[in-house]
Each structure stands twice: as C-alpha cells, then as structure tokens.
Amino acid sequence: MAVAVDLAILTVRDKQLQVLTVERGTPPFQGACALPGGYVEDEDLSAAAARELQEETGLDADKLHIEQFGAYGAPDRDPRGRVVSIAYLALMPDLPLPSAGGDARSAHWIPVGKLLAEPERLAFDHHQILTDAVERARAKLEDTTLAPAFCPDEFTVAELREVYETVWGHALHPGNFRRKVTGAEDFLIPTGERTIRSGGRAAALYRRGPAERLIPAILRHHSARSGAGRSQLRGPAR
Amino acid sequence: MAVAVDLAILTVRDKQLQVLTVERGTPPFQGACALPGGYVEDEDLSAAAARELQEETGLDADKLHIEQFGAYGAPDRDPRGRVVSIAYLALMPDLPLPSAGGDARSAHWIPVGKLLAEPERLAFDHHQILTDAVERARAKLEDTTLAPAFCPDEFTVAELREVYETVWGHALHPGNFRRKVTGAEDFLIPTGERTIRSGGRAAALYRRGPAERLIPAILRHHSARSGAGRSQLRGPAR
DNA sequence: TAAATAGTGTCTCTCAGACATTATCTT
DNA sequence: AAGATAATGTCTGAGAGACACTATTTA
Structure with a gap:
C-alpha cells in the first residue's frame, strides 16, 4: 500500500484566495489540475511534505506555516492502485515563486472559488481535499x-x-x-x-x-x- | 509501506477521563499498553476504524462519535517496519462493553491522567497519539x-x-x-x-x-x- | 480644496463570572 | 426540620456590532 502526501498551498493574491496546482501531463486525469504531492520515502510525513513543498515551489518549509489536516484513503481514489494520502495545508504570502525547483514544470495559482465550482477540474479526490483545506484555513483564522x-x-x-x-x-x-x-x-x-x-x-x-x-x-x-x-x-x- | 488505524476511545467513568487500551501479548513492547488498532484492508480508512472499533468493543461505529484526527508516520515508530498510522478519536458513554468481540482479550479502561503521566506505559508513539486525541477532545467540547x-x-x-x-x-x-x-x-x-x-x-x-x-x-x-x-x-x- | 484611507470614540446589546435566592426532593 | 441538589435571578464588566467623528496623506 503506497503512502503519499498532498499539499494545499494557499495564498491571497489579487483579492482572491488561490491555490497552487500542477497540471497533470500523464494519465490518469491527464490535462486536469492536481494538488502538488508525491510518495513518502524513508522520512517522516512532515519531512515528505516539506520536501515536496521545496520541489514544487522552491520555498523552505520552515519559513512558512505548514500543518497536517487529514488523511484520505478510499480504495478507489487512485485508479492506478491503493494510495493513502496525507494532506497538508500551507499558507504563504503572495511571493513570486522561485520556480527554480526542477519540478516546477507547470505550477499555477488558481482561484479557489473557481476550482471549487468545477469539481471536474481537479484530479483524484483533490476536490474534497481542497474543500477540507479551505474550511480548515477559515476556521483557524478565527481563533x-x-x-x-x-x-x-x-x-x-x-x-x-x-x-x-x-x-x-x-x-x-x-x-x-x-x-x-x-x-x-x-x-x-x-x-x-x-x-x-x-x-x-x-x-x-x-x-x-x-x-x-x-x-x-x-x-x-x-x-x-x-x-x-x-x-x-x-x-x-x- | 503498511497503513494502520489506531483508536483513542475515550469515556468518562468514575469522574475520570478514561481510554480503552489493550495489553500487548507479543513483542515489541510486550506487556505494555497500546491503543487498539490494526492494518487497513481493502476498505476506506473510516471503515477500517469502524471495523476495529467493532472488533475491540463490540460496538457499532454509527452509534457513537468517531472522527479522524491525525496521521503518524515517523520511520522508526514501529521497530518491525514502516507503518503509517491514521488515528481516530471515539467518544462513548460509560457502557458495559459487550466484550463479545472475539478480540476483546485484554481491553481495559485506564484513566488518561495516569497514562499521560507515565509515558513508558504506552507502546510505540501511542503516548503522543493519546496526547493529541485528548487535546482534540478538549478543544471540541468548547465549540x-x-x-x-x-x-x-x-x-x-x-x-x-x-x-x-x-x-x-x-x-x-x-x-x-x-x-x-x-x-x-x-x-x-x-x-x-x-x-x-x-x-x-x-x-x-x-x-x-x-x-x-x-x-x-x-x-x-x-x-x-x-x-x-x-x-x-x-x-x-x- | 476634495477625496481617500487611517484611526478613535461612543452607544447599546449580549455574554460571562460571581454571587444570592428560591424550589424540590430525600432522610 | 435539615441537608442536598436543581433551577432562577441579579449585578457588573468585557466584548462586539453599528456608526459618528477626527487625523493624515495624495491629487
């Protein structure tokens, strides 16, 4: 059984809440958007999240807020096989992405409102993950x-x-x-x-x-x- | 990489917050207490948690509150190999446990205060998991x-x-x-x-x-x- | 000067803590 | 009656929404 981390990286940009997405270049869900993420290696979960963050944005995890908020493991959530994904929420200011990361192929900021209104645009169960991430962020601003x-x-x-x-x-x-x-x-x-x-x-x-x-x-x-x-x-x- | 669920089942009993634990009969941590749990099979994570709950207490998951609250995956958290564990919090009234579950070998209610004061009594990283579970429960009573x-x-x-x-x-x-x-x-x-x-x-x-x-x-x-x-x-x- | 944004003051209602008091039940 | 617990009432200060007003900057 594979274990992965997925990141909902949020920022406020142009008076909109936006999330960093990558475009999928290969099936399944080719052409759709997805939250950045990857498989956990011989490291702690938070280290895997920090590594992915570095790879996708070139940013250092201890310079911004990042926290785990859920685990997703429906048997059919990935058509390629069983993958349990640990979801992380990251918040950052509206910085220009270093984009130096070799992996920053196709990272884009997309308004959350637009993505949540079109459930089809996000691959896997990332629509649900993003929904939960946004709710978590909203709740945490309160207290x-x-x-x-x-x-x-x-x-x-x-x-x-x-x-x-x-x-x-x-x-x-x-x-x-x-x-x-x-x-x-x-x-x-x-x-x-x-x-x-x-x-x-x-x-x-x-x-x-x-x-x-x-x-x-x-x-x-x-x-x-x-x-x-x-x-x-x-x-x-x- | 193995994926498991662990349950922090809490109740109020004798004016104390208590947690259901099982005694470990085999190494590692033989003789220590542990939170009930087990490997995830071909099922959703919440289904695995409900199944374990049923096996350990004989209770039906949809009759009580159960929620996921964290994932734990330090590489060395289980000496037998890499196991990522999804932690669930369950709350229940002070009922006599049906204990019909064949697996209810050695389930005991233990006061949380006692367990948290002696970090050695809990196997694996269950001390940390229980600490987080209790904090979650305390916070949720507020709002x-x-x-x-x-x-x-x-x-x-x-x-x-x-x-x-x-x-x-x-x-x-x-x-x-x-x-x-x-x-x-x-x-x-x-x-x-x-x-x-x-x-x-x-x-x-x-x-x-x-x-x-x-x-x-x-x-x-x-x-x-x-x-x-x-x-x-x-x-x-x- | 006007327009725009930053910052302060005030009124009132709601809520919470600290009591005091009344009501109902057992022994 | 005494003791115990349940339930209600009152006073006061803090906090929040609404809104008026003052202060400082640019155009």
Whole structure:
C-alpha cells in the first residue's frame, strides 16, 4: 500500500484566495489540475511534505506555516492502485515563486472559488481535499494567530483585514476589526514605521507577535445574535 | 509501506477521563499498553476504524462519535517496519462493553491522567497519539455539541457538566453552566421527564439536539479576563 | 480644496463570572 | 426540620456590532 502526501498551498493574491496546482501531463486525469504531492520515502510525513513543498515551489518549509489536516484513503481514489494520502495545508504570502525547483514544470495559482465550482477540474479526490483545506484555513483564522502567514513580514492592519475578508469571503467592519486585532494580546507588534500603500493617510506597520491563540477570537459569523447598535427603534416619542 | 488505524476511545467513568487500551501479548513492547488498532484492508480508512472499533468493543461505529484526527508516520515508530498510522478519536458513554468481540482479550479502561503521566506505559508513539486525541477532545467540547456523546441518550444538566469538568480537569460554576447550555440553540431538548440520581431535587432530563456547533461557545479558560463580579471594592464609603 | 484611507470614540446589546435566592426532593 | 441538589435571578464588566467623528496623506 503506497503512502503519499498532498499539499494545499494557499495564498491571497489579487483579492482572491488561490491555490497552487500542477497540471497533470500523464494519465490518469491527464490535462486536469492536481494538488502538488508525491510518495513518502524513508522520512517522516512532515519531512515528505516539506520536501515536496521545496520541489514544487522552491520555498523552505520552515519559513512558512505548514500543518497536517487529514488523511484520505478510499480504495478507489487512485485508479492506478491503493494510495493513502496525507494532506497538508500551507499558507504563504503572495511571493513570486522561485520556480527554480526542477519540478516546477507547470505550477499555477488558481482561484479557489473557481476550482471549487468545477469539481471536474481537479484530479483524484483533490476536490474534497481542497474543500477540507479551505474550511480548515477559515476556521483557524478565527481563533489562532495564523492570518499573518498570508502577509509579508511587515503589514498594515488594512492588509491583514483583506486577508480575513478574502478567506472568509465577506467584508468586515474596518473600525471594529482594528480594535480587535490591536487589542488581542501579543498578536501584532507595531514596528513604529508607517507606509503608504494607497491614496490616503499613511498606515502603521506591524509584525506578527508571539501569541499562537487569538484571545478573544474573531468570529466569522455574526452568530445569529440579534445585533446590537442602533437598529432598535428608539425615536423620540410616537 | 503498511497503513494502520489506531483508536483513542475515550469515556468518562468514575469522574475520570478514561481510554480503552489493550495489553500487548507479543513483542515489541510486550506487556505494555497500546491503543487498539490494526492494518487497513481493502476498505476506506473510516471503515477500517469502524471495523476495529467493532472488533475491540463490540460496538457499532454509527452509534457513537468517531472522527479522524491525525496521521503518524515517523520511520522508526514501529521497530518491525514502516507503518503509517491514521488515528481516530471515539467518544462513548460509560457502557458495559459487550466484550463479545472475539478480540476483546485484554481491553481495559485506564484513566488518561495516569497514562499521560507515565509515558513508558504506552507502546510505540501511542503516548503522543493519546496526547493529541485528548487535546482534540478538549478543544471540541468548547465549540461543538459533542459533549453528549459521553452521556447516555437521556441525561441531566449536572451529568453534562460533569463531562465538561472531567474532560477539562476543573470545576465549572453550576448556575452559569446551566444558563449557557440551556441557552444555546438546539443543543439540548428537554424530554419533560425528571429523575433523581442523587439526594436532592429531581433534575430535568434532556436529549441532545440537532445543532452541531455550540453558539455561543463555552470557553475552557477564563481567557485571562480580569474577571467581573464583585471583586472590585465598592464598599459603602471609606 | 476634495477625496481617500487611517484611526478613535461612543452607544447599546449580549455574554460571562460571581454571587444570592428560591424550589424540590430525600432522610 | 435539615441537608442536598436543581433551577432562577441579579449585578457588573468585557466584548462586539453599528456608526459618528477626527487625523493624515495624495491629487
């Protein structure tokens, strides 16, 4: 029984959540997209994932976030024979891929939304794997300090907010978002510098802090709370 | 390369979180405890886990909660050869094990605390697997409706609270706990009946509701909040 | 100046912790 | 009645959504 690793490498690019795919040059699923991956050799699973990451992107695994999130082993998931695949999720900023890796033949960034809407475009059970990877990423933004993994070393609050908005797929309130992320302990460390990334007031730059858990968490859904604020009608008499 | 499944089957028993272990009768690790498990055959991974569960406990997998939580594949984790193991977490009420399963030779419930304190008692890397399983269970009680999986079909709020207290390892405030679990939508459904399980007023019985996510969540840690209540000194003048 | 974005302040509702109190059951 | 447990109520502070407002930069 063969054991492989598959990687869902995500980034935020052009205001879209995108995933790195390779085009399959040989059957089965010739011409389709697939998540990068390969067989596990005489090494630990995480080492296999790091090696594949290096081969596909030329990037060093300990420079970005990478974590295991599932194992897939349906008997017929690979028509060539029994393969159990351990799936890894990697998050990275929108860097130009070194593409030096000899294996970087045909790596492309593709918007996740497009891929999930067309289940046929992904080989094997990679549609399911990608679905699970995206859900994992969305959930982890809520209560961990993972979001800066999508940003360069130094970033603004607005850039961080764009990460959340892109991954979750809906807009967040700028003022409240700032209050929360700057209030969470050890999440963001101000560098003291400012920058102008777009027309408007210069924004402060931050670096990610040492915290791993986000306390308090930032919830995706408005959790069916009736909402506060001024929605109640409290006009002057009636 | 062999692929196996290992099961961390947890229950709450005698006010302790306990795990089902089997005693190893043959080398390696002869005489040590191990998590039940076995090789994956011509079946899906979840089917292999369900089969092992059936063999070890005589219980049906679709009657209790079971979920995959990790894959372990260090090259030297099994001295007999390369084995990658997919780990599953199962939660069940404190039932008498049918033990009809022919394989139930030497299954024992052992308190998790005791096992985690003595890393040598568990074979292979099962100490690590159990550690991860327990952490997963603790985390899932926070924001999912999983806790009733540890209870019989009908249960009282106090029994549910005992589950939380046992898994998390600390006491919870009875009044506040009740307010939260009965307030969470679709979490608990009152059966209308009452029962007396201990000296005192009869308690209402509940059944688990259809919700999967617990909203709002119940947090383990007091999240370093300064705490509210009457701790402020507000005595009458001074 | 206007336009645009960064950042702060405030109001109100909800939630959680810390009690206090009432209700119901057994002995 | 006493003791025990179940269930409810209240006060307070923290956090979140909504929104108004101020600050700083470019065009």
